[in-house]
Amino acid sequence: MTVSTDFRVLTRKRKVAILLSNGLRETIKAFNSNKTSWVGLGLFMIVVVVALLASWISPYDPIDQHISNRLQGPSDDFLLGTDYFGRDILSRLFYGARISLLIGLLSITVAIVVGSFIGVVAGYFGGRVDLVLMQTMDILLAFPSLILGLIIVAMLGPSITNLVIAIALTAVPPFARIARSPTLIIKEREFIEAGRSLGYSDARLMGLHILPNILPEILVMGSLWMATAIRVEASLAFIGLGVKPPTPTWGGMIREGFENILDGPWLAVWPGLAILVVVFSLNLLGDGLRDAIDPKLRGEGAE
Amino acid sequence: MYSYIIRRLLLSVVTLLAVLTLVFFLVRIVPGDPAQVILGDHATQQAIEALRNRLGLNQPLYQQYWDFVSNALVGDWGVSMVKGTPVFDEIVRVLPLTIELTVVALAIGIVVGVPLGTWAAVRRNRLADYAIRVVSLLGLSFPAFVSAILLLLIFSIQLAWFPVISFAGTGLGNHFRSLVLPALSLGLIMAAYVTRVTRSSMLEALGQDYVRTAKAKGVPASEIIWRHTLRNALIPIVTVVGLFLGVQIGNSVLTEIVFNRPGLGKLIIGALSQRDYTMLQGLMVVYTFIVVIVNIITDLTYGLIDPRVKYE
Numbered sequence: 286m287t288v289s290t291d292f293r294v295l296t297r298k299r300k301v302a303i304l305l306s307n308g309l310r311e312t313i314k315a316f317n318s319n320k321t322s323w324v325g326l327g328l329f330m331i332v333v334v335v336a337l338l339a340s341w342i343s344p345y346d347p348i349d350q351h352i353s354n355r356l357q358g359p360s361d362d363f364l365l366g367t368d369y370f371g372r373d374i375l376s377r378l379f380y381g382a383r384i385s386l387l388i389g390l391l392s393i394t395v396a397i398v399v400g401s402f403i404g405v406v407a408g409y410f411g412g413r414v415d416l417v418l419m420q421t422m423d424i425l426l427a428f429p430s431l432i433l434g435l436i437i438v439a440m441l442g443p444s445i446t447n448l449v450i451a452i453a454l455t456a457v458p459p460f461a462r463i464a465r466s467p468t469l470i471i472k473e474r475e476f477i478e479a480g481r482s483l484g485y486s487d488a489r490l491m492g493l494h495i496l497p498n499i500l501p502e503i504l505v506m507g508s509l510w511m512a513t514a515i516r517v518e519a520s521l522a523f524i525g526l527g528v529k530p531p532t533p534t535w536g537g538m539i540r541e542g543f544e545n546i547l548d549g550p551w552l553a554v555w556p557g558l559a560i561l562v563v564v565f566s567l568n569l570l571g572d573g574l575r576d577a578i579d580p581k582l583r584g585e586g587a588e
Numbered sequence: 589m590y591s592y593i594i595r596r597l598l599l600s601v602v603t604l605l606a607v608l609t610l611v612f613f614l615v616r617i618v619p620g621d622p623a624q625v626i627l628g629d630h631a632t633q634q635a636i637e638a639l640r641n642r643l644g645l646n647q648p649l650y651q652q653y654w655d656f657v658s659n660a661l662v663g664d665w666g667v668s669m670v671k672g673t674p675v676f677d678e679i680v681r682v683l684p685l686t687i688e689l690t691v692v693a694l695a696i697g698i699v700v701g702v703p704l705g706t707w708a709a710v711r712r713n714r715l716a717d718y719a720i721r722v723v724s725l726l727g728l729s730f731p732a733f734v735s736a737i738l739l740l741l742i743f744s745i746q747l748a749w750f751p752v753i754s755f756a757g758t759g760l761g762n763h764f765r766s767l768v769l770p771a772l773s774l775g776l777i778m779a780a781y782v783t784r785v786t787r788s789s790m791l792e793a794l795g796q797d798y799v800r801t802a803k804a805k806g807v808p809a810s811e812i813i814w815r816h817t818l819r820n821a822l823i824p825i826v827t828v829v830g831l832f833l834g835v836q837i838g839n840s841v842l843t844e845i846v847f848n849r850p851g852l853g854k855l856i857i858g859a860l861s862q863r864d865y866t867m868l869q870g871l872m873v874v875y876t877f878i879v880v881i882v883n884i885i886t887d888l889t890y891g892l893i894d895p896r897v898k899y900e
Contacts, residue, residue: 424606427876429838432856436614436868439860516731520842523733524857543737543846550741557734565729572725 300493307497322573328566336382343376347533358551368538368552369545377533378559384527384534385563388445389515392452396514397507399453400460405491405499407461408468419465422458430455434517438526445528448521452514463506467499509571512564519560535560596887600880601661604873608657611872615865616649656869665870670862675870678855683874686851689840692771694833697778702818702825704779705786709794710813720783727780732839736773736846743769770847774836785828786821793821822893830886834879 335342345351350370357367366374407418425433437451471477472495480490521527522536523543530537535556542552623639624631640646644655659666665675708720744750750769793799794817802812841853848854852871859867890897 424603424610427603427607427879428872429834429875429879431835431838431841432872432875435841435856435860436872440614512729516729519731520733523731523842524845539733539737546737546741547745550745553737554741557731557737560731560734561726561729564731565726568725568729 309500320573322570322577325566325569325571325573328562329570332382332563332566333386335379336386339376339379339383343373343379345373345376347372347377347380348531358549366549366551366555369541369548374538374552374555377538378535378555381533381535381538381556381559382563384445384532385515385518385560388448388452388518388528389511391445392449392514392518393456393507393511395449395453396456396460396510397503400457401464401496401499401503403457404461404464405468405495408465409472409487409491409495411469415465418461422461425454426458428455430513431517431520434521435524435526438521443521443526443529448518448528451521452517455517456510456514459510460503460506463502464499467502468495471495471498505571505574507571508567508574512567512571515560515567516564593884593888596884600884603880604661604876605657607876608660608869608873609653611869612653612656614872615868660869660873665873666866668859668864668867670859670864670867675866678867679852679870679874682851682855685849686837686840686844686853688767689770689774689843689849689851690833690836692767693774693778693836693840694829696771696775697782698829700775700779701782702786705783706790706813706818708783708787709790712791717787720787724780724783727776728784730777730780731842732774732777733842733846735776736770736843739769739773740846766847766849770843770849773846774839774843777839778832778836781832782825782829785825789821789824790817792824793817796820819893823890826886826889826893830882830889833882837875837878 350372351367352370354362354367359366368374368377403418403422407415433455434451437454438447441447441450477490477494480494485494518527519534519536519539522534523540525540527534527537527540530541538556539553539560542549542554542556545552623636623645627635627639644652647655656666663676665679667674668678671678704720704724708717711717750765794813796817799812799817802816803809807816837852840851841856843849844851844853845857852874855867856871858864859871
């Protein structure tokens with residue numbers, strides 16, 4: 286969108302694309318200016334590739350039991366050793382990445398969509414709408430998020446869908462808050478006023494003119510909250526509320542490893558390190574991005 | 589100020605009411621009949637019916653709701669559906685242990701985090717700053733149970749400095765020994781957080797005009813940092829620490845499981861697996877209550893730090 290006269294002759298579809306890509310471009314620009322976010326992205330991409338290629342690069346099937354080789358330490362046959370049932374830990378780690386990333390990505394996507402919607406609507410309309418929506422968010426925030434997730438999963442039963450619902454629900458209020466405050470400022474700006482005088486609908490103003498402007502902040506928080514989501518999923522699996530065994534999950538592996546901690550400390554250590562790497566990479570990514578976008582916010586974590 | 593506290597307390601009653609309502613319905617979405625779960629698969633129909641009557645499950649929903657809310661507000665949270673003991677007593681018995689754990693972890697977080705964060709801010713973009721930032725981000729990335737397991741592996745199993753199972757004995761010495769590792773595992777995460785917040789808050793305060801003035805008139809650097817700047821940087825620190833305390837109370841569940849330490853965490857896990865509705869309701873109320881109280885204390889701390897803060 287370099288010259289505004291050009292903008293007027295564009296097709297409607299093209300206009301939408303430009304408005305949305307402006308928001309994304311800001312994010313990418315911020316991203317390039319920060320070295321640590323590159324390190325974070327690199328680490329994270331390694332995990333993504335491992336998860337995608339799990340079925341090709343795993344030396345064994347993650348569920349096959351080699352009973353004669355149970356509780357082995359790291360060796361040439363089993364690079365990271367075997368667990369209580371004689372399953373290869375490295376293969377289980379690779380497959381476990383899939384569950385962590387899948388649940389993390391899905392739950393944060395849901396939280397971003399629902400949270401931004403609530404936040405933008407609350408900020409745009411103000412008044413009673415704002416009061417009711419944000420009070421509801423505050424009530425949800427009055428629970429420690431892990432406890433809320435724990436109770437919901439325990440009630441609904443541990444499946445991928447229910448885990449996504451539970452984790453997304455704990456992350457909706459923060460995204461609503463993040464989306465609301467810039468909306469309050471942007472809705473007073475001239476271009477919104479101009480849009481209104483042109484007869485644009487509220488939905489159009491919110492979706493195409495306000496949302497792209499607050500997108501960078503939301504996406505940055507998204508990477509930080511995805512770190513939290515992966516940590517919460519692992520915590521729930523550790524408590525025994527994760528995706529059901531024998532599906533390998535990192536939290537579940539730590540749970541099994543912890544039960545046999547005296548026989549093989551590595552059982553709990555390897556998946557623990559895997560979680561640490563993913564969460565750290567996302568934190569590094571989000572932290573660097575946030576530094577670039579808003580120096581004032583520096584240092585405050587998602588949790 | 590007193591009227592402010594009273595108003596805040598009244599407002600928190602409203603929050604509690606909303607939470608109670610949420611809890612009431614949340615607990616009842618569960619598939620499965622609690623009476624059936626408690627008595628097992630072999631129970632007779634009469635036994636189940638009798639238990640349903642005793643638990644009030646046969647009453648209409650609005651009656652159950654009214655009884656629940658009115659009793660909960662006066663501290664009567666019913667009896668545990670599984671153990672038959674009053675929920676309130678069960679919770680109050682272990683509550684001090686969870687609070688002790690969280691408060692000691694908070695103390696560790698402040699003692700380690702504030703000086704580190706201040707140091708990083710003063711040495712901005714130098715080696716010390718980078719090192720502290722990376723290490724604190726790493727600390728923040730630890731799931732509470734992973735840090736707990738690592739500490740357990742190193743200090744209890746390898747070095748055998750501490751008992752593997754907490755609360756192995758009685759007496760003050762044992763009590764202290766069983767507290768060290770759990771508090772440390774939560775405290776280090778807290779420290780990482782406090783460090784980051786302190787750093788950013790100090791960076792902002794160090795850029796203020798009064799710092800330049802103080803420098804110009806020759807106030808020693810250490811006095812500027814520790815006496816003037818830090819005090820001004822404290823309010824944002826207190827705010828986020830207050831918010832994070834709620835997260836920590838959730839995390840303490842994991843720590844209590846790993847160290848096999850009695851507390852709210854073990855209680856909630858037990859209640860969930862046995863479908864102890866009344867216990868769950870009570871626990872949710874307690875958690876909410878703690879968060880609400882922490883928020884009020886956080887607000888009141890502002891006045892202690894900064895005399896300019898007025899409570900309207």
